[in-house]
Amino acid sequence: MLSNNYSDNSLRHTFNEVALLYNEIRPRYPDELFSTLIEVSTVNKNSTLLEIGPGTGQATKALAQKGFNITAIELGASLAEVMRQELYDYKxxxxxxxxxxETALSPESFDLVFAATSFHWIEPAIKFSKSHTILKNKGHLAIIHTNHISDEKGDAFFNASQPIYDRYDFTGKHQKPKLPKNEELKASDLDKQLFKLVHFQLFPVTVTYTAKQFVQLLNTFSNHLAAPKEMQHEFYEAIETLIRNSFQGRIDKHFSMSLTIAEKI
Known part of the structure; x- marks a missing residue:
């Protein structure tokens, strides 16, 4: 239910409206993902890292704690401010x-460029070419994505909530979404003239949300935030009522964090 379409460029500004909530409620990336990223990309404490679209710094902090030098470029001023507070102790x-x-960056100045659930928002004509330009020889590009997946047990809540989503079509496409199984997910698309795939791995994560928490999560999704406030209120109220009345007030949400690592050609 997240929009992944750069053509609706205005949506990438919506996260800035809910910076504190975004920081609180979005699912975290597992430690194993970062251990794998470090091992495959062979970065060390002398390496230079660039993060695209860090949000409030969830992925940034995980690598900062390991001592890496990171330059992070965040579009949203409110998100960046929360990030500064969260990472205040990391010099x-x-x-x-x-x-x-639009940010000026020196060619061949980074060993690793990475983006956590943000790379799809970057202009297609620029995201690979600019990443390639600023990476050193044999440098790596890492794309992390948060995928919504099936619980493979019937997806009871997903199916029960579809009539509500049908009533409030946030995408405008009137398409019934599908939850893929973990093993159906594939590596992120690459510009194969600039990068070669060297590693792809999935990291399943399950988060239990109360009815209120799940509505808070939904309120950090771009297509929901872009909808009229009255529509948002009615939709969130319907979802919260469904969880309280039919799912004992809480649900398990299944995610799969994908890690695609490519090497500069």
Whole structure:
């Protein structure tokens, strides 16, 4: 239910409206994902890292704690401010407020460029070419994505909530969504003239949400935030009522964090 379409470019600004909530409620990436990223990309404490679209710094913090020097470019001023507060004690982090597409960066200056659930928002004509330009020889690009997946037990809540989603069509496409199984997920698309795939791995995560918490999560999704406030209120109320009345007030939400690592050609 997340929009992954860069053509609706205005949606990528919506997260800035709910920066504190975004920081509180979005699912975290597992430690194993970062251990794998470090091992495959062979970065070390002398390496230079660039993060695109860090949000409030969930992925940034995980790597900052390991001592890496990171430059993070965040479009949203409110998100960047929360990130500065969250990472105040880490002097190895430089936070730039602005768009990756417009930020001046020196060629061949980074060993690793990474993006956690943000790379799909970058302009297609720029995201690979600019990443390639600023990476050193044999440098790596890592794309982390948060995928919504099937619980493979019938997806009771997903199916029960579809009439509500049908009533409030946030995408405008009137398409019934499908929850893939974990093993059906594939590596992120790459510009194969600039990068070669060297690693792909999935990291399943299950989070239990109360009815209120799940509505808070929904309120950090771009297509929901872009909807009229009255529509949002009615939709959230219907979802919360469904969870309280039919699912004992809480649900398990299944995610799969995908890690695609590519090497600069």
């Amino acid at each position: 190895n982090i430089q936070i730039i407020t602005g768009a990756f597409e």
